[in-house]
Amino acid sequence: MNDLATYNFAYLDEQTKRMIRRAILKAIAIPGYQVPFASREMPMPYGWGTGGVQVTASILGPNDVLKVIDQGADDTTNAVSIRAFFQKVANVAVTTKTKEATIIQTRHRIPEEPLRDGQTLVYQVPIPEPLRFLEPRETETRKMHALEEYGLMHVKLYEDIARNGHIATTYAYPVKVEGRYVMDPSPTPKFDNPKMHMSEALQLFGAGREKRIYAVPPHTEVVSLDFEDHPFEIQKFDKPCALCGAANVYLDEVVLDDKGGRMFVCSDTDHCEGRQAHGHAGPMLARPRHQCKEPAE
């Protein structure tokens, strides 16, 4: 990434940014609708969220404060690289604090802290088409969206229940936006679906390889699909975060040793650290260290 310094602010040229902004505006005007755009090559592989990166590059201004998360963490390779990229090509302020950020680019999670008016959440999306898994023909899925023929989405949920006894889809759980378009919320856990509903923040979705942008404007209805007798439910964790004691947050399992020791901690690292800084402690921190390392037989 050495010659990046010679590029335009935020890497993309102004004409490309205008083109992407037009797609974004159209996406905002038609919540949940996938707007095609001329996706550009970015100096990183597709799997790294080039769609999200292009969206961020197009909306970023010099006064923005950027946060980048991957699986809820700010310190994974993917998040660190994208953050470093924008520091380099746009020289913007960066943060790990949800509260301080004006733009948050994400893969897999929505921060636990409720987003507020003025913030924008940019999702990196691998496969934008929720109907794709059962209908591979693009012409047909487009028609289904146009004519609001969404029976297939329920076929998928039906299959889930038939196979598992309950709706087993836990990621990329389909939603209906503003009572019209069915949308794939990207590989976020369904735990985060309710956060999309009536959010104060603007939510933008960018799929680089598939060349699609879609959006959920602030205060938009986002409803997870389900059956009357199998209503939508989010994942429940029976214990609070081992480090900060937070309940009702999304937890990741962390393996502690090779003897099967494990703990569940916030996937949103900023949220966890913030709570710890305010004096909250989960069972793992409340107890003396040596007890945790060698649990009683």
Add this chain to the structure above:
Amino acid sequence: MSAVPLLKVKDVSKFYGSRIGCRSVSFVLYPGEVLAVVGESGSGKTTLLSCLSTRLMPSSGIIEYHMRDGQYRDLAHMGEAERRFLMRTDWGFVHQNPADGLRMTVSAGANVGERLMAVGDRHYGNIRASASDWLRRVEIGEDRIDDQPRTFSGGMRQRLQIARNLVTSPRLVFMDEPTGGLDVSVQARLLDLVRGLVHDLGLAAVIVTHDLAVARLLSHRMMVMKDGTVIEQGLTDRVLDDPREPYTQLLVSSILQV
């Protein structure tokens, strides 16, 4: 049979460039009536069926359908959304190759339930109960409800395709060689089943076949096509027992020789 036709077909032609697909076909179909379209390969049977079922736009002619609201609608002037809705509610289409009419990678239950979900059924238990009921009616073991049609025999697949079409209680079903590609004993069982269902449900059907035995068993009336035109039509028994056109006589006698 009711006095009001379900389908009115007038002077329907379809050209593929300069080649004739079918030409000046006219007939009416009444509720509960089964029409067989017979003729040799290339005579225009599939072309006609495709025009009737709105899969192809005719080059000329008018096809009107008697909607549930009592109005006749010109199919060519119907919006796409409405036409597609009609196709998955009031109509059925049984393909010769079941793979063309089924979703091979979802379970039999979901294949049958899809139309119900498409029209807004949101109760899993009810959808499953309907699917189960329909599997039974087409003689597929209810214990196969969670199996994918990939694991079914050809005859079972065809029966599943029929169940998938009938679950919304359509009034009109199109079938293109529904027994083609099946071996004789399987064919016989399928024909019995189709005949029973058509009778019990009071279905109207247009069945394309080049097998006169299928026409004899299933249809009330038949049309004989040759080179894209209908050369003879009438009550099935009359056409088969007392064919008027020389071509039909040939067709009937060649079958009898088999």
